Amino acid sequence: MLIRLTARGHACAFLATLLLAGVVPAWSWGPAGHRITAQIAEKRLNPQTRKRLELLAGKGSTLASLANWADDIREERPETARWHYINIPPDATELDLDRDCPGGDCITVKAREFLGIIRLGLKTQEERLDALRFLIHLMGELHQPLHAGFSHDRGGNDIAIVFHGEESTLHKLWDSDLLGKHISDEDLFAAQLLSEIRPQDEKRWSRGHLKEWTWESRQLALEAVYDGLAGEEPKNIDDAYRRRAWEVAKEQLAKGGIRLAVIMNEIWGH
Template sequence: MRNRCRAGMRSMMAMLFVLLPALAHAWGPSGHRMVARLAENQLDATSRAEVRRLLGILGANSLPEIANWADDMRSDPAQRELSRATSRLHFVNFTDSRCTYDEPRICANGQCVIAAIQRHAAMLGDRSATDRSRAEALRYLVHFVGDVHQPLHAGYRSDRGGNNHQVRFNGKGSNLHAIWDSPVLGSRRLRWNDYARLLERAPISDNTANPIDWAEQSCRISRDKGVYPQGRTIDKAYLDRMRPLAERQIRLAGKRLAKLLERTLD
C-alpha cells in the first residue's frame, strides 16, 4: 500500500511539473512566432545571411522555428535542469509602480530578462565565440525580446505577473497571465503566419534600443492601460480593448529584435 501511495505521489508531482511551466509563458507560441517572423522580414541582407547560417547549426531554417525553444525545453526531461536554471530570465519584477529599473534590487546577479537580453546579445556578437554558442544565444535572444514586451512579464505587483490574479473567462476559472498568453491575441482567430502578415501592413516607427527602456515601458502599460480589469470577469469587450495594445507590443518587439540583431551582427 505504501509503495502505491509513493507511486501515486510521484505521478502527481510529475503532472504538476508539466503543468507549472505554462504559468510563465508570454504571448503563447503564436505570439512568439509572430515576433520572430516580423523581425526576420525586417533584417538587412548581411544580418539575414548570418542569422540563416547560425540557424543551420540548430537545424532550423527560420527564426519562428526557434522562437519557442526557451519555453518548450521545460517539457523536455533532458533539459529540465537548464530550464530551472534559466526560469528567472523570462521576466523582471519592478519594486513599485514607478517602474524604474534598479539593477541591484530587481536583477541581482543578472537574473532577469533585461540582463539576459544584454548577455545573449553580447555572446551573439562575439566573433571569437564558437558558432554553437552564438547560435544558442540567438534562440534565447529571439524568445526573451518577445517576453519583455509582454506587459505581465515586466510588472510591479506581487501576483507573479498576473498568475495569482484570478479571473473568470468563458465561465471557467483562470488567471490574468493565462488570458494574455493566448486569448487576447487568439480572439483574432487567425493562424500565426496570417496574423503576422496582417501586422506587417501597419509598420511601426521606433528608435528605442535599450532593453531597460523596453521593460520600463511594458511595466507602465500594465499600470496605466487597463491590463488589470475593473472586475474579475474577462469578457469580449476586454479582449477587444486589449488586442490592439498586444498587437502593438508584438510589432514593437519584432522591430526592436530586428534592429538588435542588425546592431549585433553587422
C-alpha cells in the same frame, strides 16, 4: 493590491482548482505569439543579417523556427526560469537593475548578455546559437507587459479571471487566451499586422534600448493590464477590456518584432 483580503480565500481556491484541472501557470507569450513576433522581425532583416543567421543556425533557418526553444528547454534547465521576466515594485519610478535584478537573473540583463555573446562572436558556435535562440525569445517576452510585472501576484499568474466563460488567470489571458480568440492563421495574421505598421511608428519603436523597453512594458502593465481590475476574484473580463487589451497586445507583438530586427541588423547587418 488587486485582491481584497475578503476575497483571498476564494481566489486561492479558484487557482487551486485550475491547477488540479491541469491548467498550469503561464510564463510567456504563447508559442504563436513568439512565432508572430519572429515573423515580423524576419521581414525586416537585411540581406547580410539573413546570411549570418543561416551561417549560425543552418541553411533555411528562420527566426520563427528558433523562437520557442527557450521554453522547450525549461524543464531540463530550470535555472533559466528567472530569465524570462523581471519584477518591479508597484511604487517604483524607474527601473533599478540593482534592486530589480539581483544577481543579473532577469530578462533585461540576460537579453543584454546574449546580445553581447552574439555581437563579440568569441564563444563556440553552439553557445552563440543558444544565445541567439534566447535573444529571439526574450525579445518577445520583454513586450508582454506582465513580464515586467509584480512579484506579489507573480506577474498576474495568481490573479484569477473568467474569460468567455472559461476559468483562467490574468497572465494566461495576456499570454495566449487573447491570441487564441483572435488568430486562426498565424502567417496571415503576421502579414496583416506587418502591413498595418505605420512608418512613423516603426521609426519611433526603433529608438531606445533594453532598459527603456523594459520600463515601457512595466508602464503598460499598470495602464493597460491592471487598470480597471480592482475587486473580487475571479474577475470577469468583459468585451470592453478585451478590445482594449487586444489592441495593446497586437502593438506589442509588432513592436517586439521590429525591435528584434533592429538589434540583429545592428549586430550583423554591416
